[in-house]
Amino acid sequence: METYISIPEDLKLAVLEKIKPTEAERNELMAVQEELAAEVKAAAEKLRIPDIFVKMVGSAARGTWLSGTHDIDVFISFPEETSREELEVKGMKIAREVAKHAEHAEDRHAEHPYLNITYKGFDVDLVPCFRVPSACQLKSAVDRTPFHNEFVKSRINGREDEVLLMKQFMRGGGVYGSELKTQGFSGYLTELLIIHYGSFEKALKAASSWKPGKKIDIMQHSELKHDEPLVMVDPTDPKRNVAAALSLDKFCMFIDHCREFLKSPGIKFFFPASPMPIEDKEFLEKLESRKSSQLAVVFETPDVVDDVLYPQLYKMEQAVASLASEYDFSVVKTGVWSGKPETVIMLELISGTLPNVKKRIGPPVWVREHAEKFKAKYEGAENVFGGYIEGGKYVFEVQRKYPTAKGLLEEQLVNCSLGKHVHQSVSTGFEVLEDSEICRLKDQDFRVFLRKWV
Amino acid sequence: METYISIPEDLKLAVLEKIKPTEAERNELMAVQEELAAEVKAAAEKLRIPDIFVKMVGSAARGTWLSGTHDIDVFISFPEETSREELEVKGMKIAREVAKHAEHAEDRHAEHPYLNITYKGFDVDLVPCFRVPSACQLKSAVDRTPFHNEFVKSRINGREDEVLLMKQFMRGGGVYGSELKTQGFSGYLTELLIIHYGSFEKALKAASSWKPGKKIDIMQHSELKHDEPLVMVDPTDPKRNVAAALSLDKFCMFIDHCREFLKSPGIKFFFPASPMPIEDKEFLEKLESRKSSQLAVVFETPDVVDDVLYPQLYKMEQAVASLASEYDFSVVKTGVWSGKPETVIMLELISGTLPNVKKRIGPPVWVREHAEKFKAKYEGAENVFGGYIEGGKYVFEVQRKYPTAKGLLEEQLVNCSLGKHVHQSVSTGFEVLEDSEICRLKDQDFRVFLRKWV
Secondary structure (H helix, E strand, O other), X not given: OOOOOOOOHHHHHHHHHHHOOOHHHHHHHHHHHHHHHHHHHHHHHHOOOOOOEEEEEXXXXXXXXXXXXXXXXXXXXXXXXXXXXXXHHHHHHHHHHHHOOOOEXXXXXXXXXXXXXXXXXXXXXXXXXXXXXXXXXXXXXXHHHHHHHHHHHHHHXXXXXXXXXXXXXXXXXXXXXXXXXXXXXXXXXXXXXXXXXXOHHHHHHHXXXXXXXXXXXXXXXXXXXXXXXXXXXXXXXEEEEOOOOOOHHHHHHHHHHHHXXXXXXXXXXXXXXXXXXXXXXXXXXXXXXXXXEEEEEEEEOOOOOHHXXXXXXXXXXXXXXXXXXXXXXXXXXXXEEXXXXXXXXXEEEOOOEOOOXXXXXXXXXXXXXXXXHHHXXXXXXXXXXXXXXXXXXXXXXXXXXXXXXXXXXXHHHHHOOOOHHHHHHHHHOOEEEXXXXXXXXXXXHHHHHHHHHO | OOOOOOOOHHHHHHHHHHHOOOHHHHHHHHHHHHHHHHHHHHHHHHOOOOOOEEXXXXXXXXXXXXXXXXXXXXXXXXXXXXXXXXXXXXXXXXXXXXXXXXXXXXXXXXXXXXXXXEEXXXXXXXXXXXXXXXXXXXXXXXXXXXXXXXXXXXHHOOOHHHHHHHHHHHHHOOOEOOOOOOOOEOHHHXXXXXXXXXXXHHHHHHHOOOOOOEEEOOOOOOOOOOOOOXXXXXXXXXXXXXXXXXXXXXXXXXXXXXXXXXXXXOHHHOOOOOOOOOOHHHHHHHHHHHOOEEEEEEEEOOOOOHHHHHHHHHHHHHHHHHHHHHOOOOEEEEEEEEOOOEEEEEEEEOOOEOOOEEEEEEEEOOOHHHHHHHHHHHOOOOOEEEEEEEOOEEEEEEEOOOOEHHHHHHHHHHHOOOOHHHHHHHHHOOEEEEHHHHHHOOOHHHHHHHHHHO
């Protein structure tokens, strides 16, 4: 392993000053958590629902939340023998009773329904769950969370700051967040990395030499093979990989971020400068200097949550690239941006136009039946430029069906394999913008994306 | 095997009428051959060179020459024990003595020197050779020829017309001639095909179903493996493949020509209409309808014989295609045309221009040493557009060195692996013409080539 200079203490302090909750913040959070616990118990009593426990879980409960975030997770736990239906009905009843004192409430749905409320400025999830004896015997995915909470709380004591540094460092590297949009590191995964390696600095040094297939098993209780880039065996459930959502590219971006930081530690790795939205003029200059073809497929953003939307957008990104390649366009790169009201799939090509002529290579002349059929199909047919033998095979030069990528997308996009909601939206209409036409899109967040793109 | 209608007798007669030497032609050829034999003997006597035999070989001697061709091969055979040097000196002395009565004489060189003369309008080769007991014991490649002559003469009797039909049919299909320019069928190979299959029609029917690796061994005296598309074991030398010079494409073109002819026999398969030279206007229209990029590399034709020139031109054709591909240009096809004073290598590309940006894909991020070197090389370097991680690998978008194929060829062509004479010529200067600039080339034979090209 390489030797690095240590991370300067004053750098860590400077970062912590920005991200560590103040005493006042901490007290306020504690007070709100206690209030919420009392509200849940009162609601249960009022509704005559017995045998309910309230658990505060998540980073707020573990002292590992970043200043400025206002998330509280309240788990309402029912006896294990409760039926699913009863859990959902009674759980939501209690939640709705609590929500009477909230500024805002919204039904949400993971494996079970739960309620998201805004309460005294905090973003609170009220989640019904089963009280199971261990994380291996769970009845619902959320039942794991209280066990994660216990494990982290029992081990993290005194290293909360290391977790905070790591979370902010991952944010700075664009790899924090395990939702399907980001495919990065979850808060729990971050905590486990600190528990395993002991400190922020040790974790970074180790990660600099990670390779795909890296396995960490704190409890040494798993022999299972996984094929994800990083395997962090859940200390509360040997069958589960906590890092299952982490993509190869985010895994590599984190490694790269660690190496660069350790080479010359600096605050910018935690708080990178946010790029300015690109202006038309600058974008047009970039187009001129790159001389490739830029295409933007634009359609109305489907009204679904990110975890449903992004997998469909990534699928569409792949489908668009495959379609272009299939019709001989050389893809440089693809990208996804989604906002309101529009979503954009970006496609950079070596060229958006191809010659009219396309070479069709047939079977070898001596594979007689196939070769003769091939020849009969093309010889003298309309839109065939000519034929010859090359490398022992019949070759015909035929008219290309789609000489422009724009034309191809306009005609064939709806026939691609697309996710349900994206397909619905695209079916109602979409637009393909080419090069300078992309200036039509004024959304400032898109323009930030576009600056990084070109 | 498929069943075909037979080839109509009147078609064969119509072809033979055009290609079979008349009685008068035949008599003239006989007379000239006898004269030449007498001249050689007289020369040898005059020069006091004893023990010389004269042999008439080649198609003229076998009665299988096409009307209008005027080739005579005179072999001057020396005793086997003659030294190489003596053979060359004495053989050429005799030849030069004979040449005193010729209209024109020119030294040529195969394995040995020989003399090419024009004598009473005939194109005559005077070739010194050794008198060896069998073709397997030859001292020089030309020593085989008299054995070929004997073999064919002893078997072809009565089937000379079949050979004539086959030769003309191969000419019509563009596959006749075993010189390195054509890489097709030699006269001897054609004769052996008729001897083996029995007739023109039978040979065509059989050839329609040939596959590469087809082996014909008339004397059944070879177990050798060859990897040429067609193996015709030399009846006079089991180690030799008479069809060694035949390329895969000419082999396939012949198969195709046979099939098409047998489907609907017609005189055009023997005498195809010769295409007209393409005019500027028509060429420009073709460019417009194809929309690909045409490049012509033009240089002075090296002053060497075709058998030396063409292998170098084909090598250059390959080198030019490889160079273009190496720098990301997509090659549609390549071609060679050579005349006096200029030679042209044609190159059709999907596009002659590429964007300025080029994607450089590095090693996976986790192959640390290589990955870090790669990143250090490109990050922040001049002419680098930007970098990111894709598929676990560092990717940098860099400035392309040659965004035009014309610029690439102009700068890099001389660094390609080229044959000696072509390299010399290209080093003194060459020109790359693009699209409409190709109209600069007015040679009518090139314009015929160009018509087939587009």
